[in-house]
Amino acid sequence: MPKAKVTKDAARPVSSTTTSASRTPVKINTGGTPAWYKAIMFGLMILGLAWLIVFYVAGDQIPLLSELGPWNYAIGFAGLIAGLLMTMGWR
Template sequence: MPKAKVTKDSRPISTASSGASRTPVKINTGGTPMWYKVIMFGLMILGLAWLIVFYIAGSQIPFLAELGPWNYLIGFSGLIAGLLMTMGWR
């Protein structure tokens, strides 16, 4: 294995910086606000719940029976909107 080349400049490396503060600073990363997460998960749960209720009791609930196949659009739209919102989650 080759050895590393030694430089002629053999100054000691100083550990003290030139007046800069060494205290850690918390950087604001711009996390996702709580309301965004609530809406995102709410849409996914609401869409899933709509589809489950439609499958189980769709013919017994007059409102859902009138909508017919539009129930699929409503349920999957909620799911997809929530999933698309996950791309903005940090």
Template structure:
């Protein structure tokens, strides 16, 4: 099969000129603030601790007894909010 002939006149001049004239875009690489990371990890740990305390000593703590099965909702809810915050971590 024959090769296609490419000449300098077939390449548009605007494409070659536009790549050389572009200015670089400044990207913010500052990262995530420390307070965001502390809150994110704190929520995940608090949710985990809530579930472990509920499992081990939930029947001895009056407000946990009154919550009943909602203790799982509270524990997993805290944990999931912490996990959702990881999407904002850079």
């Protein structure tokens, strides 16, 4: 059976002078989320939830809520969903 050919690169031993990747962990500063973003995010979620609760508890007694009718659900859930969508940008 024929032997494999040995090239110069394969026959050269690995020396300790070659450069290798550093294994020291480096902290990357991403900045974080500004306080105004968090305030708007949580505010929208709380406002949407409060809108739905107030409509459910006292919707007949408040003229604006009774005029809107089923649109109150759209307003409340829109606030909740907008706040939840903003959580994807939170770091």
